[in-house]
Amino acid sequence: MQVSVLFFAFARDRMKTGAASFELPDGSTVETLYREHLAERLKAPIDQWMFSVNRVWAEPGTELHPGDEVAVIPPVSGG
Numbered sequence: 001m002q003v004s005v006l007f008f009a010f011a012r013d014r015m016k017t018g019a020a021s022f023e024l025p026d027g028s029t030v031e032t033l034y035r036e037h038l039a040e041r042l043k044a045p046i047d048q049w050m051f052s053v054n055r056v057w058a059e060p061g062t063e064l065h066p067g068d069e070v071a072v073i074p075p076v077s078g079g
Contacts, residue, residue, distance in 0.1 A: 001023070001024055001025070001026055001028070001064070001065065001066035001067075002021055002022070002023050002024075002066060002067070003021070003022055003024060003033065003064050003066070003067070003068045003069070003070055004019060004020070004021050004067075004068075004069050004070070005019065005020050005021070005022060005033070005037075005038075005069075005070045005071070005072060006018065006019050006069065006070070006071045006072070007019065007020075007071075007072050008071065008072065008073045008074070009073070009074045010074055011042060011049070011072045011073065011074055014041050014042050014043065015038070015041055015042070022036075022037045024036070024037075024064060027063065028063070028064050029060065029061050029062055029063050029064060030051050030053065030058055030059070030060045030061070030062045030064065030070060031046060031060035031061060032064075033064065033070060034046050034049075034060065038072065042072070046060055047060075048074075048075060049072055049073065049074060049075070050072075050073040050074070050075060050076075051070060051071065051072060051073070052070070052071040052073070053068050053069070053070055054068055054069055055069070055071075058070075
């Protein structure tokens with residue numbers, strides 16, 4: 001199955017793009033996507049990122065479906 005991924009803030013810088021598509025096996029999760037396609041370039045543990053799937057906040061265990069849109073968002077801090 002194919003999913004599209006949007007990258008924000010410094011995730012965009014590390015991936016050198018704002019969006020990409022990835023091919024995944026059926027039954028894959030956000031964690032599968034991260035481990036197989038993103039971890040090496042994002043260079044931080046999965047728990048240091050926030051994710052959404054189809055504009056709804058998602059956990060690493062969220063199952064993906066063909067055509068889903070995943071957003072990868074660095075943690076935000078403010079003061």
